[in-house]
Amino acid sequence: MYSLVYEPSPARDQRWFERVSPYFDELYISLGIPGDKLAAMQRDFEHAAFNPDLRPLQHDPVSLDKIVRELHILRDQVASDSDELIATAYVAKIDELTAQYALLAASVAGDAEASAAKNRWLYGKADRATLAGVTAWIRQLAGDMSETSSHISKSAEAVLDIVPDLGGSASDILPNPDTFKKVRHAHFQAGGYIDALFGQDAMNALPAVVTPQSGDEITRQAITNVSSDYSLTDSTDYLWGVIHGRKTVVRPVDYLLSREAFMGIVAHEVGSHLLERENGIRQPLRLLSAGLDRYESSNEGRAFMREQIQFADSVSMTRQVSWEHILLLYLSSALADGSAGTPRLDFKQLYQILITTLRFFKARRFPDDPDHAERQALDEAWQLCTRAMKGADVTGGSFNKGMVYLRGNLQAWNLAATDPDIIFLGDAGKFDIGRQDHRAILAGCGVLD
DSSP states (O other), rough: OOOOOOOOOSSHHHHHHHHHHOOOOOHHHHTTTOOOHHHHHHHHHHHSSSOOOOOTTTTOOHHHHHHHHHHHHHHHHTTTSOOOHHHHHHHHHHHHHHHHHHHHHHHHHTHHHHHHHHHHHHHHOOOOHHHHHHHHHHHHHHHHHHSSSSSHHHHHHHHHHOOOOOOOOOOSSSSHHHHHHHHHHHHTTSSSSSHHHHHHHHHHOOSEOHHHHHHHHHHHHHHTTTOOOEEEEEOOOOOOOEEEEEEEEEEEESSSEHHHHHHHHHHHIIIIIIIHHHHHHHSSSSSGGSSSSSSSHHHHHHHHHHTTTTSSSSGGGGGGGHHHHHHHHHHHHHHTTOOOSSSOOOOHHHHHHHHHHHHHHHHHOTTTTTTHHHHHHHHHHHHHHHHHTOBBBBBBOOOOOGGHHHHHHHHOOOOOOOOTHHHHHHHGSSSOOOOOOHHHHHHTTOOOO
């Protein structure tokens, strides 16, 4: 049977890990505003559209400035460590942490220029070709439906009117079919990754449609199978995730997923992100449990790959809600940032594109229940828009993390084209499998050959 979990090794960086770990922060959560305030904003927005102030004003600027100064001091100290490899890894990580707190401070202060600069340093800018591929895929789908005689055609035509044609090709963002088959086979071979994560008994018992009644027990078993003691709790939205600060895996209160979609999301959150955490804490470099600097692009893309390969082929996976979601994450952050040669949109402008696109997506999925389709479109458009502009004031701005999922996914497929097994390498801890400096650190610590 394939072994998911590494054997524990003595820590080489215990001193610095203990000193730096109090500053580890889940920026996605810290940049958010309280849920009750956000819900009230949504109700007001649906009544009369406006550009909301999404700055996390609950944070104290003086405290944030103090943290940044402490990190500067800590950086100078770790830079002088005689272990050059440890010094290199931790200096880079402290630089990332400093940028995160500086981004948080810039957001509170309403400094849009500083916020944009930190966002782009942390998460990168939009790529014109990738954005063009996203819009091409959406427009192609809408074009295929625009000639039908149903109400769906009207929503498709609205998409063609508002989603820009940037001259791209949908094929630019799709995995190579042969590579898809090879990666899928590597995961599904008997006694391999999938069997180790879920267990054969759970696989046999898994129904075609999974709800919390059947899925929660299997999710808890997967958590155990990666040697974790995390709990499984309700999320506050429609998303699954891992919140390490609370030692929990979260999932929607009521989910209704196909067998493949359920296995994919568990492989993403538990079989990738939580597994990375558990293996990282067992490595000679404990920092791998929290992540080397700016690891999330490759990390998120690799995890999403495991959602994709649950389906029989590379075409089937594009019919899934998760595929639509990852494209809209990229689209919303890229258009809010305006870094790919497109105008930077404010909240109302971005929301209009998202609600129009989601009305089309949901009309296709719920053709006989337009009320449900509309409610889902409204909720998801709001959540995507507030996520893309997390931390921004009324003038707009972008939280660029939304772009890392598709960017990293494209990178992971490119790497797998020459070595399908490289995807398993990322289970060793939280690092970017495509960055040579990260792999050099792991090799220096004996994690990689």
